[in-house]
Amino acid sequence: MIDKHLLRTWIELDRGALAHNIRLFRDLLPAGCRLMGVAKSNAYGHGLYDFVPAVEGLGADWLGVDSIVEAVTLRETGIKKPILVLGFTLPARMTEAARDGIRLTISSFESLAALGRSGVEDRIRIHIKIDTGLHRQGFLPAQVSELIAALRRDHPRLEVEGLYTHFAAAKDPGDPAYTRSQIEAFRAAAAAFQGAGYRPLLHACATAGVLLYPEAHFDMVRVGIGLVGLWPSLMMKPAEGRRPDLRPVLSWRTVLSEVKRLPAGAKIGYDLTETLERDSVVGVCPIGYWHGFPRALSRVGEVLVRGRRARVLGNVTMDMITIDLTGIAGTAVEDTVTVIGRDGEEETTAYEQAGRAGQSYYEFLTRLNPLIQKYVLD
Numbered sequence: 001m002i003d004k005h006l007l008r009t010w011i012e013l014d015r016g017a018l019a020h021n022i023r024l025f026r027d028l029l030p031a032g033c034r035l036m037g038v039a040k041s042n043a044y045g046h047g048l049y050d051f052v053p054a055v056e057g058l059g060a061d062w063l064g065v066d067s068i069v070e071a072v073t074l075r076e077t078g079i080k081k082p083i084l085v086l087g088f089t090l091p092a093r094m095t096e097a098a099r100d101g102i103r104l105t106i107s108s109f110e111s112l113a114a115l116g117r118s119g120v121e122d123r124i125r126i127h128i129k130i131d132t133g134l135h136r137q138g139f140l141p142a143q144v145s146e147l148i149a150a151l152r153r154d155h156p157r158l159e160v161e162g163l164y165t166h167f168a169a170a171k172d173p174g175d176p177a178y179t180r181s182q183i184e185a186f187r188a189a190a191a192a193f194q195g196a197g198y199r200p201l202l203h204a205c206a207t208a209g210v211l212l213y214p215e216a217h218f219d220m221v222r223v224g225i226g227l228v229g230l231w232p233s234l235m236m237k238p239a240e241g242r243r244p245d246l247r248p249v250l251s252w253r254t255v256l257s258e259v260k261r262l263p264a265g266a267k268i269g270y271d272l273t274e275t276l277e278r279d280s281v282v283g284v285c286p287i288g289y290w291h292g293f294p295r296a297l298s299r300v301g302e303v304l305v306r307g308r309r310a311r312v313l314g315n316v317t318m319d320m321i322t323i324d325l326t327g328i329a330g331t332a333v334e335d336t337v338t339v340i341g342r343d344g345e346e347e348t349t350a351y352e353q354a355g356r357a358g359q360s361y362y363e364f365l366t367r368l369n370p371l372i373q374k375y376v377l378d
Helices: 016-027 041-046 049-058 070-075 092-102 109-118 140-156 177-195 207-212 349-357 361-366
Strands: 010-016 034-038 064-066 083-085 103-106 127-128 157-163 199-202 220-223 250-255 258-263 281-284 303-304 308-313 321-324 335-344 347-348 374-377
Touching: 010 016, 016 034, 016 207, 016 308, 034 308, 041 049, 041 335, 041 361, 049 064, 049 374, 064 070, 070 083, 070 092, 092 103, 092 109, 092 127, 103 109, 109 140, 140 177, 157 177, 199 220, 207 220, 250 349, 303 321, 303 347, 308 347, 349 361
Parallel strands: 010 374, 034 064, 034 220, 064 083, 083 103, 103 127, 127 157, 157 199
Antiparallel strands: 010 250, 250 335, 258 281, 281 321, 303 308, 303 335, 308 321, 335 347
16 A cells, blocks of 8 residues: 655556466467566666565566676566576676576677686576677678587587577568568577587567567567557557557656745746746646656646646756646645646556657666656555
8 A cells, every 4th residue: 555645756556467468478478488577677667576476476487687786686586487687698697607506698698608607607607698689799691500509519518498580670561571580580599509419498589579479489578668558669659449458557646845926927846937927826836858758848738637737837956846836626735646647537658658758668668767656556
């Protein structure tokens, strides 16, 4: 239960929406295909240490994080499911992965050599990343033969548990050719490993791939933005009421800390960027860009108060925003203000807030301050 009298801002996580999203993706997968819940970068702003226990409890088979720091901390908080570090691991921290049963991504010959020097390669499981066209992490297809030879010659006791890739353009449903070329390149790499006697778990699809490329589900899929109830791209977002029905997990709320009446002509905030055109009721909320409410929402952002929209007045500052309450009856200090989420018949979404700010909604969410208190609501 949230006691808003003790908090100026908080984030709510809807466990029911998360359970619904996990079921939705499970229903799309063939029998035996594992589901990895990707919770990298503070679980897309949802709070790594609040969100992951819920994902584990609702039946995800694996967990994916960006760094060994995230993975080790999850182990310390009692998470038992297999964890794959998707990002780069410093050689000095590879022993922590061996100690805690954490799987590492190996995506270059340099990292493979560092793992060999670490002295733990007989106690660790790795997932090899193949660069099939994103051209970020990964061994190029032309390096696969050399890689297999190096593994067999120099690392015979190293367990190659997984082989994976990542798609560059799967979010665009109108242009599947590039993604299909990546799938074929990955199949060729997988065949080479299998021909050399390896039997790794194959995984290629993130959320967009799961939805659009069932032929690439393989042994496991990695779902991140879809688990939190958002679409990988607005191009994929269907009309309201159509399936699949992703349900946003996160709501962000704050309170009114002051309410005052100001006359027409009054100037608002730093740099006097807004002049009131009418007699107005003005409210203050104790959030700002430190909390993750972007300065780009100055004068254009909207929040919800008593089921009505209230526009941001003047500049967003470090710890406060000013909003226009004119025409919203009965507003008072400590009223709840919704930044993301539903209030009555109105809703403001991460898509909307990020769009007004000229940002990706991935960026908007991951920039939410991790110190904001999270509550998992049933």
